[in-house]
Amino acid sequence: MASFSYQNVYIKDYASIAGPKEKKGKLSFKNTIEDYYNGEQTLEDAEIKMQNFCLEELVEKNKLKNIPLVLGGDLLNQISITSYNLVNKNIPFLGLYNACATFNEALIVLSNFIENTTNPINEGIVITSSHNLNSERQYRYPVEYGCPKKNYTTFTTTGAAAMFLTNKKSNIKVESSTIGTVVDYGIKDVSNMGAVMAPSASKTLHDHLTDLKRNIDYYDLIITGDLGRVGSEIFLKLVEKEHHYKPKKYYDASSILYNEEQETYSGGSGPVVVPLVLINKILKEGKDKKILILATGSLHSPLMVNLKKSIPAITHAVSIEVMK
Amino acid sequence: MIYVKAFILCGLISMIGQIILDNTKLTPGHITSMFVVIGALLSFLGWYDYLAEFSKIGSSIPITSFGNALYKAAVMGYEEAGLIGLFNNLLSTTSAGISGAVFFGFLFSTVSKVRD
Numbered sequence: 001m002a003s004f005s006y007q008n009v010y011i012k013d014y015a016s017i018a019g020p021k022e023k024k025g026k027l028s029f030k031n032t033i034e035d036y037y038n039g040e041q042t043l044e045d046a047e048i049k050m051q052n053f054c055l056e057e058l059v060e061k062n063k064l065k066n067i068p069l070v071l072g073g074d075l076l077n078q079i080s081i082t083s084y085n086l087v088n089k090n091i092p093f094l095g096l097y098n099a100c101a102t103f104n105e106a107l108i109v110l111s112n113f114i115e116n117t118t119n120p121i122n123e124g125i126v127i128t129s130s131h132n133l134n135s136e137r138q139y140r141y142p143v144e145y146g147c148p149k150k151n152y153t154t155f156t157t158t159g160a161a162a163m164f165l166t167n168k169k170s171n172i173k174v175e176s177s178t179i180g181t182v183v184d185y186g187i188k189d190v191s192n193m194g195a196v197m198a199p200s201a202s203k204t205l206h207d208h209l210t211d212l213k214r215n216i217d218y219y220d221l222i223i224t225g226d227l228g229r230v231g232s233e234i235f236l237k238l239v240e241k242e243h244h245y246k247p248k249k250y251y252d253a254s255s256i257l258y259n260e261e262q263e264t265y266s267g268g269s270g271p272v273v274v275p276l277v278l279i280n281k282i283l284k285e286g287k288d289k290k291i292l293i294l295a296t297g298s299l300h301s302p303l304m305v306n307l308k309k310s311i312p313a314i315t316h317a318v319s320i321e322v323m324k
Numbered sequence: 325m326i327y328v329k330a331f332i333l334c335g336l337i338s339m340i341g342q343i344i345l346d347n348t349k350l351t352p353g354h355i356t357s358m359f360v361v362i363g364a365l366l367s368f369l370g371w372y373d374y375l376a377e378f379s380k381i382g383s384s385i386p387i388t389s390f391g392n393a394l395y396k397a398a399v400m401g402y403e404e405a406g407l408i409g410l411f412n413n414l415l416s417t418t419s420a421g422i423s424g425a426v427f428f429g430f431l432f433s434t435v436s437k438v439r440d
Contacts, residue, residue: 021440036438036439036440037437043438132440133438133439133440136440141351142438143438143439143440144438145351145352145353146352147351147352148345148346155440189349191349
């Protein structure tokens, strides 16, 4: 029973930046970078710069003086990008890691902080990022190794995103959330993240609806984070077979980022996929009012995979309401 | 005919590599190491000489010839100086390949950038 309802948690503002391949994809972004180095010497610096851009934009636009808390994480070892981004900024920081579910994890933790009126934190920022070349090296093989990819492989999305949450009313409300559980179906293939995460997404969806005693039709739109085309098919089959759910409107965020001819195999992946699609598609269009976001994360450690262990997964659910 | 023969063997080895790459989870690193071992085995059985005679350059281009060269050099060293000679001589004939790979790898890494 780890579901929460919130009465006064609102998303006041958000910022995002996307990579060069995402720029040529299906969505249009306000901010993009031209090449993977982003004017820096190393790819890691490029990612830090992207994340810093989002943080700075939120601080400037909202004239924030003292940010009480920043929560976030990324995919690199020891969540170094986020930590290095916050060096000497004099901002209290909690680093989180749940792979590609990190963004939702941060949203849930911060929402709980804000909702609870006994603590002094009533606003804060959640932040995340991922970078294709950094993550492929970290989790699979460096791109320059030239390893051919399987068709069901996902392609790590490049970008960064941040959201500013507060207890003051705005037209986007964080309505409820469910903390996921770790699920392992015994899959060992590091290319097949969709199959690793789909059962976990199905379980969290069921937990969320059961805990809050809701029907699946309550939501205008249900999105999953980065299951890819392969994983989202498995997900739909699973929820129908196990729980007889038929979502009114559903898509997988990572599957709608790229055009077919961009050779991104099964679709995008990474913690930044969810906020990129949320900011640059769902909130921009404003068509859907009640949205359930299932951010899927594969808790994949290269060390454990080398020890021939299977890959566990986790999914966190956050429900967002857009009001007029 | 000499070109056809070279193509037949070299192409066959490459085709086997491609089939393995497409149908298994093995990466290029696994496959090249595997081919080196196979080359050394063929050399040990004395079959690599037949392949070399049949296909000439076609047998020395693929990575299997690296295994062959390793085995030949080790045997040569063993005959000259016994067990210690085996270790002394093991990399002698393949030195150009190894040093070249290290040197040019370094050289090009200084002027190249990564892309997706």
